[in-house]
Amino acid sequence: MTQPSEKEALARAAVGAPGPQRRTLGRRVRSTVSAYGFLGPAMALVFVFFIAPGILLLILSFTDLSSANFNDPWNIIGFANFERLFTDPFFPKILRNTVFYVFTTLILFNLGLALVLALVTTSIPRRTGFFFRLVWLLPRLTPSVVYILMWRRIGQADPYGIYNQLFPEVLGASGGNLFLGGSPWTFVILTNGFIGASFGMIIFTSALESIPKDLLTAAKVDGASMWRIIRDIKLPLIKWPLLFIATYQTLSLLTSFEYILLLTDGGPGLFTTEVWALTAYKRAFASYAGNSQWAFGATWAIVLVTVALLLAAVYVKLFKFNELIEEPRIENL
Amino acid sequence: MRVELENLSKSWDGVVGADNITLDIADGELVAFLGPSGCGKTTTLLMVAGIYKPTGGTISFDGQIVNAVAPKDRGIGMVFQSYALYPHMTVFGNISYPLRLQKLEKDEIRQRVQQVVDMMGIGDLLDRKIAQLSGGQQQRVSLGRALVKEPQLLLFDEPLSNLDARLRLTMRGEIKRLQKDLGITSIYVTHDQIEAMTMADRIAVMSKGVLQAYDVPEALYDRPKTLFVAGFVGNPPMNFFDVEIVQADGDFRAKSGGIDLVIPSDRAEKAAAVKGKVVMGLRPEDVDLVDDTSPATEGLTLTGETTVVEPLGREDLVQVSIDGVEMRVLVDKTKGVRVGDNIELAVNTTKIQLFDPETEQSLLWA
Ligand SMILES: Nc1ncnc2c1ncn2[C@@H]1O[C@H](COP(=O)(O)OP(=O)(O)OP(=O)(O)O)[C@@H](O)[C@H]1O
Ligand SMILES: [Mg+2]
Numbered sequence: 001m002t003q004p005s006e007k008e009a010l011a012r013a014a015v016g017a018p019g020p021q022r023r024t025l026g027r028r029v030r031s032t033v034s035a036y037g038f039l040g041p042a043m044a045l046v047f048v049f050f051i052a053p054g055i056l057l058l059i060l061s062f063t064d065l066s067s068a069n070f071n072d073p074w075n076i077i078g079f080a081n082f083e084r085l086f087t088d089p090f091f092p093k094i095l096r097n098t099v100f101y102v103f104t105t106l107i108l109f110n111l112g113l114a115l116v117l118a119l120v121t122t123s124i125p126r127r128t129g130f131f132f133r134l135v136w137l138l139p140r141l142t143p144s145v146v147y148i149l150m151w152r153r154i155g156q157a158d159p160y161g162i163y164n165q166l167f168p169e170v171l172g173a174s175g176g177n178l179f180l181g182g183s184p185w186t187f188v189i190l191t192n193g194f195i196g197a198s199f200g201m202i203i204f205t206s207a208l209e210s211i212p213k214d215l216l217t218a219a220k221v222d223g224a225s226m227w228r229i230i231r232d233i234k235l236p237l238i239k240w241p242l243l244f245i246a247t248y249q250t251l252s253l254l255t256s257f258e259y260i261l262l263l264t265d266g267g268p269g270l271f272t273t274e275v276w277a278l279t280a281y282k283r284a285f286a287s288y289a290g291n292s293q294w295a296f297g298a299t300w301a302i303v304l305v306t307v308a309l310l311l312a313a314v315y316v317k318l319f320k321f322n323e324l325i326e327e328p329r330i331e332n333l
Numbered sequence: 334m335r336v337e338l339e340n341l342s343k344s345w346d347g348v349v350g351a352d353n354i355t356l357d358i359a360d361g362e363l364v365a366f367l368g369p370s371g372c373g374k375t376t377t378l379l380m381v382a383g384i385y386k387p388t389g390g391t392i393s394f395d396g397q398i399v400n401a402v403a404p405k406d407r408g409i410g411m412v413f414q415s416y417a418l419y420p421h422m423t424v425f426g427n428i429s430y431p432l433r434l435q436k437l438e439k440d441e442i443r444q445r446v447q448q449v450v451d452m453m454g455i456g457d458l459l460d461r462k463i464a465q466l467s468g469g470q471q472q473r474v475s476l477g478r479a480l481v482k483e484p485q486l487l488l489f490d491e492p493l494s495n496l497d498a499r500l501r502l503t504m505r506g507e508i509k510r511l512q513k514d515l516g517i518t519s520i521y522v523t524h525d526q527i528e529a530m531t532m533a534d535r536i537a538v539m540s541k542g543v544l545q546a547y548d549v550p551e552a553l554y555d556r557p558k559t560l561f562v563a564g565f566v567g568n569p570p571m572n573f574f575d576v577e578i579v580q581a582d583g584d585f586r587a588k589s590g591g592i593d594l595v596i597p598s599d600r601a602e603k604a605a606a607v608k609g610k611v612v613m614g615l616r617p618e619d620v621d622l623v624d625d626t627s628p629a630t631e632g633l634t635l636t637g638e639t640t641v642v643e644p645l646g647r648e649d650l651v652q653v654s655i656d657g658v659e660m661r662v663l664v665d666k667t668k669g670v671r672v673g674d675n676i677e678l679a680v681n682t683t684k685i686q687l688f689d690p691e692t693e694q695s696l697l698w699a
Contacts, residue, residue, distance in 0.1 A: 044402075106536075215419065217379070218419075219430075223482070224430075224434055233419060237420070
């Protein structure tokens with residue numbers, strides 16, 4: 001909108017005509033109303049399915065609700081659950097497991113393998129690349145129970161297990177039961193990584209394919225080797241997808257437990273592959289001596305959600321995601 | 334550096350990009366590849382650059398076959414229509430990139446970049462991000478990046494197509510001057526024939542992957558060897574008529590409907606051997622409006638009714654219907670021709686072109 005001259009404004013004021021300010025205000029109200037109109041449905045969903053349960057969970061974590069005292073639901077017991085959580089003898093182990101599981105899977109598979117797959121399948125003929133990506137998506141299309149059952153068949157204890165029968169000497173398994181006694185983490189990370197990589201692969205592939213061909217030609221002419229093109233051109237140009245996947249996958253690994261539940265159920269032995277989200281699930285829904293400790297489970301969950309939110313905030317700051325959101329070039333009408 | 338292409342071909346299962354291109358480029362020469370969209374200019378250029386592998390034929394630099402040499406070892410610099418600047422680097426980062434890849438000393442890099450930006454007049458932009466530059470500035474940076482490694486061969490792929498008309502004019506002169514001063518052999522791909530005519534020492538006219546003609550600009554304009562070249566080179570394009578060459582009273586005449594022109598015998602004799610119709614070409618500028626100051630001569634005029642008048646500034650582009658055959662001519666604006674006028678045109682018949690309608694080859698410049 002053009003700035004009205006001073007004279008015009010004075011003239012308007014003199015005759016009491018509506019000035020531009022007034023019109024702008026009316027417009028602003030209208031555009032605010034319509035903005036909330038558009039945001040409304042999504043906001044309602046977020047409230048019903050995230051904020052409201054979150055608040056309930058928070059309240060729950062201050063009670064002692066369990067299947068044993070179901071008749072006295074909202075009995076507030078203060079911070080007792082939190083105390084119990086942080087003094088749990090297995091708390092350090094679970095924390096270490098979670099950090100190890102999240103970052104190893106993230107770096108090796110959800111980012112690393114995804115990037116390698118995307119780089120490779122975009123450098124070979126299109127159809128071949130498409131085919132390999134499709135193959136890599138199969139686990140995602142398979143029901144998790146079926147997928148994990150297949151892995152269990154592969155990693156089953158000696159003398160069963162496809163792996164133990166084919167390569168009994170590799171990976172230090174030396175005829176023992178590789179799956180249970182040998183390296184359960186390998187399997188936990190592989191099962192999660194193979195599925196997790198496909199998400200990053202799809203995102204990175206489309207990001208890589210949107211790099212203009214001319215840029216790559218220019219780099220080749222400038223004398224860049226394949227490795228230098230990846231390092232100097234491709235990676236910087238897919239920086240945002242990389243950071244996005246890193247953030248998103250950290251959070252989703254942090255809160256996912258179903259594959260571990262199905263594969264090892266946190267074992268073998270005590271808490272060997274138990275992660276935080278699995279503990280929360282078990283405390284709330286698996287019965288300990290016939291008692292589901294809903295409130296204690298809620299406490300594990302609420303601490304995990306808090307950690308996840310903090311991590312998300314750190315990522316957003318660290319990776320400067322606000323730089324992604326540019327002021328619109330179109331002026332407000 | 335001398336460049337020779339011999340029977341160079343490229344196809345992708347069935348799709349022909351370039352078909353048996355043979356041409357040679359002398360040291361220091363600027364050759365334009367000219368042709369309509371999709372005719373294989375970029376394909377040929379990318380083969381010279383080493384990005385595309387030829388499916389047939391050879392590329393030689395100074396007599397050495399370079400088909401198997403990697404792009405980075407060919408000593409080439411390349412400038413793109415899209416500029417192809419690295420958006421995450423500054424101007425300095427872009428121009429210095431080829432030198433950084435050669436692992437030169439920091440001081441030498443700085444010095445050579447400085448030299449190039451001074452030459453291009455972009456010294457004050459070194460710290461800018463690419464997104465903060467205008468199109469013209471970006472193209473200068475891109476040219477700088479191509480020049481900084483002191484290439485033996487410069488490849489341009491429609492470098493000026495994204496610029497506005499005025500800037501294109503300036504850059505045209507600048508590139509030409511730089512190229513001559515530095516004496517770098519260059520291939521310049523364009524679909525703009527004015528660019529090709531003004532900049533190139535020789536022009537390779539291409540169509541559907543085939544090299545149609547390769548000659549100096551004047552020759553392509555005055556002595557086109559094929560119908561395609563005659564129609565493609567020149568703007569507005571040449572007019573074509575199907576005529577019969579007949580001999581009467583010692584004169585050769587081109588006849589067809591409302592057309593009856595006396596053709597100079599040196600040109601007509603070559604066409605007389607062809608039985609039946611030939612294609613006669615006449616450029617829009619090779620006619621004059623007949624009026625009091627320039628009277629008509631029998632056998633050298635055409636008459637018709639104007640159907641469209643497009644003012645081009647200095648001249649009017651006038652479409653004339655000559656007994657149903659449409660023809661475009663350029664007429665001095667001051668003559669004030671209007672739609673619906675009946676006009677008489679004096680034809681400069683010494684400029685007439687004649688083609689065989691079957692082979693589409695020139696009958697004059699075989
Ligand atoms: N990578 C490719 N795969 C298949 N066909 C291709 C490929 N590159 C070019 N072609 C085909 O080869 C022909 C020549 O293309 P080219 O890009 O050389 O045209 P051009 O003369 O540069 O056109 P323009 O002026 O539009 O840039 C076209 O028919 C095009 O479709
Ligand atoms: Mg092209």
